[in-house]
Amino acid sequence: MSPYLPILPTTAALTLLTGVAILLWRQSRKLKEIRQALQQSEARLALASEASGLGLWSWDVPRDTIWLSPGFHAILGLDADAHFGYETFFQLIHPEDRAAMRQGFGAVTAKNPCFEVEARFIGPNGLTRTLLSRGRGSFTRTDAPYFERLVGASFDVSQQRHAEAEHKRQRDELAHLSRVATLGELTGTIAHELNQPLAAILTNAQAGRLMLDQTPPDLAELCLILDEIVADDRRAVGIIRRMRSMLKKAPPEVSLIEIPALVNETLELLRPDFAQKGITAHATFPPAPPVVMADPVQIQQILLNLLLNAADAVREQAPVDRIIAVRVREKTPDQVSIRVEDRGTGIPAERIPLLFKPFQSTKPDGLGIGLSLCRSIAEAHNGNLTLANREKGRGAVAILTLPSKGTG
Numbered sequence: 404m405s406p407y408l409p410i411l412p413t414t415a416a417l418t419l420l421t422g423v424a425i426l427l428w429r430q431s432r433k434l435k436e437i438r439q440a441l442q443q444s445e446a447r448l449a450l451a452s453e454a455s456g457l458g459l460w461s462w463d464v465p466r467d468t469i470w471l472s473p474g475f476h477a478i479l480g481l482d483a484d485a486h487f488g489y490e491t492f493f494q495l496i497h498p499e500d501r502a503a504m505r506q507g508f509g510a511v512t513a514k515n516p517c518f519e520v521e522a523r524f525i526g527p528n529g530l531t532r533t534l535l536s537r538g539r540g541s542f543t544r545t546d547a548p549y550f551e552r553l554v555g556a557s558f559d560v561s562q563q564r565h566a567e568a569e570h571k572r573q574r575d576e577l578a579h580l581s582r583v584a585t586l587g588e589l590t591g592t593i594a595h596e597l598n599q600p601l602a603a604i605l606t607n608a609q610a611g612r613l614m615l616d617q618t619p620p621d622l623a624e625l626c627l628i629l630d631e632i633v634a635d636d637r638r639a640v641g642i643i644r645r646m647r648s649m650l651k652k653a654p655p656e657v658s659l660i661e662i663p664a665l666v667n668e669t670l671e672l673l674r675p676d677f678a679q680k681g682i683t684a685h686a687t688f689p690p691a692p693p694v695v696m697a698d699p700v701q702i703q704q705i706l707l708n709l710l711l712n713a714a715d716a717v718r719e720q721a722p723v724d725r726i727i728a729v730r731v732r733e734k735t736p737d738q739v740s741i742r743v744e745d746r747g748t749g750i751p752a753e754r755i756p757l758l759f760k761p762f763q764s765t766k767p768d769g770l771g772i773g774l775s776l777c778r779s780i781a782e783a784h785n786g787n788l789t790l791a792n793r794e795k796g797r798g799a800v801a802i803l804t805l806p807s808k809g810t811g
């Protein structure tokens with residue numbers, strides 16, 4: 404008899420086998436479904452990321468390989484088979500932005516694993532895109548951390564930045580036009596103001612010439628005359644300089660400026676106009692002059708509009724009320740406020756919502772862009788501008804707030 408007995412499937416074994424087969428079939432079907440769902444979701448993600456200008460990436464630090472999603476390739480027009488490591492990836496970044504990106508990567512630690520950097524990238528065909536990248540690092544151990552991987556997403560913000568730059572360009576252009584229009588209104592009085600030192604220079608020079616004919620000439624008197632000529636010349640130069648800085652069409656340049664000096668300079672520019680209208684303007688400052696980081700021409704433009712608005716509001720008032728008060732104070736250690744207060748007509752309630760809307764003027768010759776322009780300039784300097792009726796008494800008060808850089 405054969406030693407090997409045939410193993411006959413028992414009913415229980417058969418049932419078990421069938422069960423296992425069904426289970427395997429179900430699992431494989433589930434696997435297939437999962438694979439399909441994964442493919443669909445990958446396709447959707449790729450589509451969404453491409454459509455929204457989103458690129459995904461992952462840097463395997465020990466192997467120094469950087470994986471970039473198809474979306475990332477599409478943003479920069481990279482070849483599908485292009486491969487990158489840390490250094491070759493950095494070649495894609497605009498040379499001026501590489502330091503910021505290296506700093507962003509370098510600042511990732513186990514305690515502080517996230518980073519966000521905005522940088523310009525240049526694709527192989529020379530196309531420049533601005534990408535805002537957010538990433539997170541992962542580390543193998545936390546006691547002696549080992550930097551393993553950095554994963555993240557980059558958003559293409561080029562269009563947004565371009566629109567912002569265009570908006571800024573248009574605002575600067577409009578600001579310049581508005582300055583020219585404002586100064587156009589003031590030229591009559593400014594030319595008159597300029598006439599005074601020029602006439603004084605002429606009179607003094609003629610007097611000096613006559614004095615030279617005397618024997619002996621009065622040298623002490625001549626010295627005084629020459630000093631007066633120098634002082635009048637400086638006055639005239641000052642008037643022209645103030646006009647020129649306001650009229651020049653140059654891109655805004657930020658620098659550290661002392662607010663009191665700028666306020667005084669603006670009041671000086673308006674002095675002849677105010678004198679003609681019988682308006683008195685006075686300013687008060689804190690003992691230490693607050694300093695801000697700003698474009699002086701643009702801040703002066705805000706002051707000019709606020710002061711001219713105040714002047715328009717008080718010019719029909721009784722002489723005693725033709726007063727404008729400018730008060731500079733440190734609101735907080737890092738904020739300076741400049742208040743321009745008048746005793747004028749005040750603002751009717753129905754006009755309050757329209758104040759900062761462009762082309763809303765109650766003046767026959769007003770453009771109505773002053774306040775809206777001034778507010779956008781203030782906001783571009785991380786400050787703000789408000790205008791309201793005074794709480795006590797007649798008139799309005801405009802408050803310009805700017806971030807302070809301490810005192811001068």
Ligand SMILES: Nc1ncnc2c1ncn2[C@@H]1O[C@H](COP(=O)(O)OP(=O)(O)OP(=O)(O)O)[C@@H](O)[C@H]1O
Pocket residue numbers: 708712713716745747748749750758763764765766768769770771772773774775790798799800
């Ligand atoms: N201090 C103020 N008191 C009363 N009303 C004011 C005051 N400042 C502004 N307004 C009102 O707000 C409106 C808008 O001011 P805004 O400076 O924007 O334009 P404008 O002075 O009319 O013209 P421009 O563009 O030449 O400055 C003014 O027409 C005026 O009705």
Ligand SMILES: [Mg+2]
Pocket residue numbers: 708711712773774
């Ligand atoms: Mg105005």
